[in-house]
Amino acid sequence: MRAVVTEAYGSPPVLRDVPEPKPGPGELLVRVRASSLNAFDLSVAGGMAKGMMEHRFPVILGRDFAGTVEALGEGAKLFAAGDAVFGVVAKTVLAEGGFAELVTVPEATGVALIPRGMDAVQAGALGVAGLAALASVSAIEPRAGQVVLISGATGGVGSFGVQLATRRGTQVIATARPGEAEDFVRDLGASDVVDYVTGVGLQVRALRPGGVDAVLHFAGDATVLADLIVPGGRLATTLGLGHDQFAGRDLTAVAVMAEPAEPALNGLAAVVAQRLLRVPITRTYALDEVPRAFAEFAGTLGKAAVVIV
Numbered sequence: 676m677r678a679v680v681t682e683a684y685g686s687p688p689v690l691r692d693v694p695e696p697k698p699g700p701g702e703l704l705v706r707v708r709a710s711s712l713n714a715f716d717l718s719v720a721g722g723m724a725k726g727m728m729e730h731r732f733p734v735i736l737g738r739d740f741a742g743t744v745e746a747l748g749e750g751a752k753l754f755a756a757g758d759a760v761f762g763v764v765a766k767t768v769l770a771e772g773g774f775a776e777l778v779t780v781p782e783a784t785g786v787a788l789i790p791r792g793m794d795a796v797q798a799g800a801l802g803v804a805g806l807a808a809l810a811s812v813s814a815i816e817p818r819a820g821q822v823v824l825i826s827g828a829t830g831g832v833g834s835f836g837v838q839l840a841t842r843r844g845t846q847v848i849a850t851a852r853p854g855e856a857e858d859f860v861r862d863l864g865a866s867d868v869v870d871y872v873t874g875v876g877l878q879v880r881a882l883r884p885g886g887v888d889a890v891l892h893f894a895g896d897a898t899v900l901a902d903l904i905v906p907g908g909r910l911a912t913t914l915g916l917g918h919d920q921f922a923g924r925d926l927t928a929v930a931v932m933a934e935p936a937e938p939a940l941n942g943l944a945a946v947v948a949q950r951l952l953r954v955p956i957t958r959t960y961a962l963d964e965v966p967r968a969f970a971e972f973a974g975t976l977g978k979a980a981v982v983i984v
């Protein structure tokens with residue numbers, strides 16, 4: 676089958692013919708229809724996951740997937756052949772991925788049915804970024820009327836985060852460059868926009884002199900952002916927390932991991948199917964164009980989808 680792989684730590688993504696995978700016990704074999712790029716895929720291709728996760732080269736890239744169940748491994752019983760499914764390739768070893776014609780995934784983790792009303796391309800761009808955004812918004816426990824600053828609002832996680840935060844009744848201040856990116860985040864629901872290139876501090880203080888109630892940190896300098904939060908406020912970050920990064924500050928900081936648990940995937944899919952949450956795909960690539968998609972990832976607004984068949 677065709678797949679986009681990295682062949683060694685730091686080796687650039689290339690399209691290759693690789694052996695078809697076989698489902699192990701408790702696994703599903705999925706014929707992949709669509710996937711999407713995430714910052715994680717760039718980290719793996721760049722060799723940055725070395726030492727953090729076991730790699731079995733060639734590593735097939737792509738964490739997201741959507742497609743059709745083709746076969747079931749021994750003992751797998753939660754899904755049936757022909758089911759339309761999506762999710763996150765939630766394996767601890769880096770070997771298989773969604774940038775391929777077939778992928779095997781454990782049926783118990785990171786897989787859910789695509790609901791009626793949602794197409795496979797949308798589903799393939801939902802997993803990692805949608806789950807990270809959902810977990811981040813939950814971590815700041817936003818209440819209606821509060822003000823939330825979202826740094827990195829233009830990216831994959833941020834574009835879901837803006838929508839999920841505004842759906843909770845909060846007022847969102849989003850970071851974006853002027854022009855197309857600003858229009859993009861306003862369209863998702865941001866009520867105010869600050870240009871991160873010229874520095875967010877003064878702009879946020881001008882909008883909200885007393886500070887914001889919470890920050891979602893998906894990019895930028897977290898300590899600068901923490902200075903903009905009211906005493907007792909909250910910060911959630913997908914970039915991890917350094918030891919003592921916020922020591923001595925009157926705020927609750929949470930490092931978020933996108934856990935591919937099935938209830939969260941189902942919840943996300945349901946709100947997309949009801950057209951209450953949009954999968955903001957702005958670029959679409961065929962499988963053989965994925966190496967170019969990696970090169971174009973910086974500067975992509977929202978999600979870059981990969982359509983395999």
Ligand SMILES: NC(=O)c1ccc[n+]([C@@H]2O[C@H](COP(=O)([O-])OP(=O)(O)OC[C@H]3O[C@@H](n4cnc5c(N)ncnc54)[C@H](OP(=O)(O)O)[C@@H]3O)[C@@H](O)[C@H]2O)c1
Nearest residue numbers: 714807827829830831832850871894895913931932933974
């Ligand atoms: N912990 C987890 O489970 C988890 C899950 C998913 C993602 N993540 C992490 O979360 C982060 C965001 O992921 P993503 O997929 O959304 O990445 P992304 O699509 O690259 O989004 C990052 C966005 O931030 C913008 N940006 C760059 N520098 C900025 C700055 N100084 N201030 C404000 N915005 C800035 C970028 O805009 P430009 O295009 O203008 O540069 C881009 O739109 C990544 O670091 C990723 O590794 C973690």
